[in-house]
Amino acid sequence: MSDKFIMMGLDDERSKKMAEVMGNPTCKKILDYLADTNEASQKDISDALNIPMNTLDYNIKKLLDVGLIEKTKNFFWSAKGKKIPMYKLARKHIVISPKSTKPSITALKTIIPVIIAVAFVFILIGLIPEKQSVQPTNVKSFDSIDDIKSYIEKNKLRDDVWSDFEAAAGVSVTKSTTAEEAGGAGDYSTTNIQVEGVDEADIIKNDGKYIYTVVGNKVVIVNAYPADNMEILSEINFSGNSEGVGEVFINDDKLIIFTISYSPIIYAQERTAKTAEIAIYPPRYQESKTNVYIYDISDREKPELENKISVSGNYINSRMIENYVYLITNQYMYDEEIILPMIEKNGEVDVIQPNEISYIDDIEDRNYMLTIITSIDVNDGDTTKETILSGYTGNVYVSMNNIYLTQTQYSSWYTGEGEKTIIQKISIDEDNVKYVASGEVKGHILNQFSMDEFDENFRIATSGSLWESGESISKNNVYILDENLNIIGKLEDLAPGEKIYSVRFIGERAYMVTFKKVDPLFVIDLSNPQSPSILGKLKIPGYSDYLHPYDENHIIGIGKEAADASNEDVNSRNLDFAWYQGMKIAIFDVSDVENPVELHKIVIGDRGTDSEALHEHKAFLFNREKELLVLPITLAEYKEPPTEPWQYGEFTFQGAYVYKINLDEGFKFKGRITHVTEQDELKRGYYYDWYTQIKRSLYIGDILYTVSNKIIKANDLDDLTEINKVELPHEEQKYYYSNDGI
Secondary structure: OHHHEEEEEOOOHHHHHHHHHHOOHHHHHHHHHHHOOOOEOHHHHHHHHOOOHHHHHHHHHHHHHHOOEEEEEEEEEOOOOOEEEEEEEOOOEEEEEOOOOOOOHHHHHHHOOOOOHHHHHHHHHHHOOOOOOOOOOOEEEOOOHHHHHHHHHHHEOOOOEEEOOOOOOOEEEEEEOOHHHHOOOOEEEEEEEOOOOOEOOEOEEEOOOEEEEEEOOEEEEEEOOOHHHOEEEEEEEOHHHOEEEEEEEEEOOEEEEEEEEEEEOOOHHHHOOOOHHHOOOOOOOEEEEEEEEEEEOOOOOOOEEEEEEEEEOEEEEEEEEOOEEEEEEEEEOEOOEOOOOEEEEOOEEEEOOHHHEEEEOOOOEOOOEEEEEEEEEOOOOOEEEEEEEEOOOOOEEEOOOEEEEEEEEEEOHHHOOOOEEEEEEEEEEOOEEEEEEEEEEEOEOOOHHHEEEEOOEEEEEEEEEEEEOOEEEEEEEEEEEOOOOOEEEEEEEEOOOOEEEEEEEEOOEEEEEEEOOEEEEEEEEOOOOOOOEEEEEEEEEOEEEEEEEEEOOEEEEEEEEEEEOOHHHHHHHOOOOEEEEEEEEEEEEOOOOOOOEEEEEEEEOOOOOEOHHHOOHHHOEEEOOOOEEEEEEEEEEOOOOOOOOOOOOEEEEEEEEEEEEEOOOEEEEEEEEOOOOHHHHHHHOOEEOHHHOOOEEEEEOOEEEEEOOOEEEEEEOOOOOEEEEEEOOOOOOOEEOEOOEO
């Protein structure tokens, strides 16, 4: 019977997915478990294999997608009335044909023995040569501190070339898990991330029942669901530790907290080339450390510290893949003195030696730093690391298998040379962390969404400026690099005179927005990595700061509307430009790639209106199935019609705007939620209470939660009726807010 066979050609998209699944160690563990078990729920598998539910859910979907497992007819009901499915192996023959024509079922029956699908796949995999990994042939390590000094002296850029200290800037994932078995909801939102399966730390996390939020120098755990009984369960206070709390991860019953602290340099003799007599640094020399606290929160009312890991340097970024956290820090050089970095775990110090510091010949920079990539097993706190001598690490992109770090170099105006971005590639596989390649491209990048990995190639979009005929001309580029970071394809000099405002890579396409006066949305074909090409573009007023996939043929863009500058302004500045106005939200239809269309759009407020989601993708809450879009908005409105397009409106509201979103109706305004009381508004004047500013929103079940530094408020997701709220512990401070910021 044909339903006992899964047939695909080598060119079939499913064969790629099959290869990905069979190369995934977690998927293999699940298959092995189900091979010995008749059927099991996700909770059964999670408990047996010690795999977090969010990781398990991601891999179960992969296995279902390729047909290696299937749901059984059996199921059970949870205490909250949700159907819990059971899973088993799909006992089918999997045939991958080198030809596009499928073999006949009759022919297949005569040559394929009756074996289970998993065994058959493993036989096939065994016949295929193992993929060769990137070979870091040009990666070296130092012999001594003096060796490091010599390298820096040889390769340090002259004073007319400088490196940028960039600030590091989603796939919105909804989890349907068995959190309800612990009294939570089976349907809840998670952090808006860029790469599926690669979690990003944030100031707020939730697991379907509890909310974990950073409030000043505290991390507060709130029993959020059901909303009627919402209450604070516990606080973890770092105020007495002279350290600042950053972001958090949640991994089942593990809470991972990042902090930054500053202290006098310790273990100076072991970390420098100095003798004991002169290895004592005066108090003015301080070093920064990034601290990672791992708490057992099986009892949310009494979190227990299991491990504390401290790594030299400033926190740059982090990711979590399954049970491993990858931390990236930068350690500065101190007055040309080399101080070796260190990792400290629960009081035990490991100084990173020169022969553990990697480099590639002739990487030039003006501000050399040591970048430490640390892998941390959240279960036992064990660490491994890779340390690289490089420039300042700015933007970071992380796939399931690799970390890409970038450093940008700018040239002086009179050299005629443009900017360039240095890319460092680090392979990751649980506790294996290895520096494997380095490359460079013209221009600088905007943020993490300017980068992507696809079919083992790395794609990157850049903007750059060159002095031509006495003026600076900006140009934009897209580059495709192979696994060794050699350029294999490029598309240069896009939209001269404009710069990139947003980029999104989705499969074999890239969507790029540039802006100077109008918003060209470029649709770029990347299906042939050696020859990328422009498929189409759309020119409309305004621009998008962030692009988010709605589905394979539609993109959501959020940014600003724009109005043309007057002739007087154009002449006085000798520049044709436009003034940005209120906040714009649009849906772009790219099903006809040669003729993209702005399908729907709305504009919120007037000039001065802003949203954290414009520069922080984690503030963007979207769910297509629920037709839900929520954005934090600081609203500015004109009291009288403006006489000039550069005039700002006055602030009239801060809170969350809630929309129903779909392709037929576009954006339907449902209402808005604020944490600012009438009394707050009366007292405010020109002073803005930063603590009531809504920064994040999330949903658990049918409840919408909005979070500020002062309040967590719960509203009905359907009609936005307020259900409950809790006051968060915070220290009152007032900030002066203007259109230029705080």
